[in-house]
Amino acid sequence: MMDRRAVLGLGGAVAVGTLLAPGIRLLAAPxxxxxxxxxxxxxxxxxxxxxxxxxxxCSADCSSCIAAxxxxxxxxxxxxxxxxxxxxRKVELRDRERRKPTLSLPALCxxxxxxxxxxxxxxxxxFIRKDGLVLIDEHRCIGCRYCIIACPYKSRSLVYxxxxxxIGGNPKIPIRAKGVVEKCTFCVHRIDEGLQPACVEACSRxxxxxxxxxxxxxxxxxxxxxxxxxRTEVMREDLGLKPHVHYQGL
Amino acid sequence: MMRLREVALYRIILMAVVGVLCLMxxxxxxxxxxxxxxxxxxxxxxxxxxxxxxxRNHPEFLRQKRDLTVREGVRVRNESLARCATCxxxxxxxxxxxxxxxxxxxxxxxxxxYVHTP
Numbered sequence: 001m002m003d004r005r006a007v008l009g010l011g012g013a014v015a016v017g018t019l020l021a022p023g024i025r026l027l028a029a030p031x032x033x034x035x036x037x038x039x040x041x042x043x044x045x046x047x048x049x050x051x052x053x054x055x056x057x058c059s060a061d062c063s064s065c066i067a068a069x070x071x072x073x074x075x076x077x078x079x080x081x082x083x084x085x086x087x088x089r090k091v092e093l094r095d096r097e098r099r100k101p102t103l104s105l106p107a108l109c110x111x112x113x114x115x116x117x118x119x120x121x122x123x124x125x126x127f128i129r130k131d132g133l134v135l136i137d138e139h140r141c142i143g144c145r146y147c148i149i150a151c152p153y154k155s156r157s158l159v160y161x162x163x164x165x166x167i168g169g170n171p172k173i174p175i176r177a178k179g180v181v182e183k184c185t186f187c188v189h190r191i192d193e194g195l196q197p198a199c200v201e202a203c204s205r206x207x208x209x210x211x212x213x214x215x216x217x218x219x220x221x222x223x224x225x226x227x228x229x230x231r232t233e234v235m236r237e238d239l240g241l242k243p244h245v246h247y248q249g250l
Numbered sequence: 251m252m253r254l255r256e257v258a259l260y261r262i263i264l265m266a267v268v269g270v271l272c273l274m275x276x277x278x279x280x281x282x283x284x285x286x287x288x289x290x291x292x293x294x295x296x297x298x299x300x301x302x303x304x305x306r307n308h309p310e311f312l313r314q315k316r317d318l319t320v321r322e323g324v325r326v327r328n329e330s331l332a333r334c335a336t337c338x339x340x341x342x343x344x345x346x347x348x349x350x351x352x353x354x355x356x357x358x359x360x361x362x363x364y365v366h367t368p
Contacts, residue, residue: 043323129323137320138361165363171332177360192325 068202110243
């Protein structure tokens with residue numbers, strides 16, 4: 001008899017515990033880490049992230065943006081030109097008719113206003129975030145590669161091989177599982193912390209300072225003023241995709 | 251008379267047993283006395299939600315966080331997937347051990363790093 005009472009008593013205690021528990025937090029959430037980044041940040045629909053590249057400041061022998069991108073995002077190289085992943089690359093531009101000197105410039109995802117990659121994605125993995133970033137939700141990507149074909153800028157790559165965390169690799173960036181598509185994110189994890197993309201930072205630190213990044217919707221930012229005042233161009237404007245990577249001095 | 255009382259008693263016992271069984275659903279695994287895996291105790295307190303709630307609902311919690319973070323751009327840093335490792339240090343002795351016991355195999359860690367950073 002005593003035993004049974006004890007069991008019932010225990011049952012009652014557990015019942016109270018579970019009634020209190022779901023949804024109700026008796027204890028405060030742990031405090032954020034000591035860094036200056038607020039614990040909670042949110043993308044704003046009023047923002048429109050964009051880049052401006054001053055081609056005259058970009059030299060053919062500099063590739064610090066690419067190196068910085070590879071390091072920040074540990075973008076894998078498999079040693080196979082067909083399978084290597086590129087988030088940003090240097091391209092050479094030759095205008096034979098007008099006999100202008102060859103230009104060297106970085107090309108990366110344009111984060112278009114009307115991205116064809118998003119349009120063709122069958123699972124909704126490719127999407128436009130509130131603040132204009134075109135991103136891939138890798139959790140939904142099935143690796144069909146429609147987007148790779150749809151992108152006129154060749155900005156996307158399929159991950160052919162799984163990777164391990166490189167020594168000293170950035171822990172904020174997940175490693176790769178094969179069978180998903182990836183591309184430049186404008187370093188979304190850095191933007192969300194109020195930082196510039198790694199390529200832009202590297203370009204101003206050890207490159208020619210050719211890259212400028214900011215909010216195009218904010219009239220106070222340097223990029224919005226320069227895009228408004230200077231003659232800037234985008235790649236393949238005729239396609240009507242409204243890219244958000246602008247070039248100056250083409 | 252005797253029989254009626256006996257029946258009533260048995261009924262109460264039955265209800266009690268059913269009640270306890272129902273409650274066991276929400277009990278910590280160790281309280282059920284089954285041969286459950288020993289999980290590594292957390293290094294710090296408290297969990298991002300009530301532990302009993304987390305035991306049942308962490309898959310849903312993580313999925314919701316995932317969509318909120320990736321698609322809506324809302325980052326809550328002390329509740330991110332990476333942060334679980336600050337308290338649940340060793341994945342093999344916490345997440346994996348329980349998942350093996352439960353027979354589930356989430357593929358999250360083919361991509362996500364689970365590194366303990368104190």
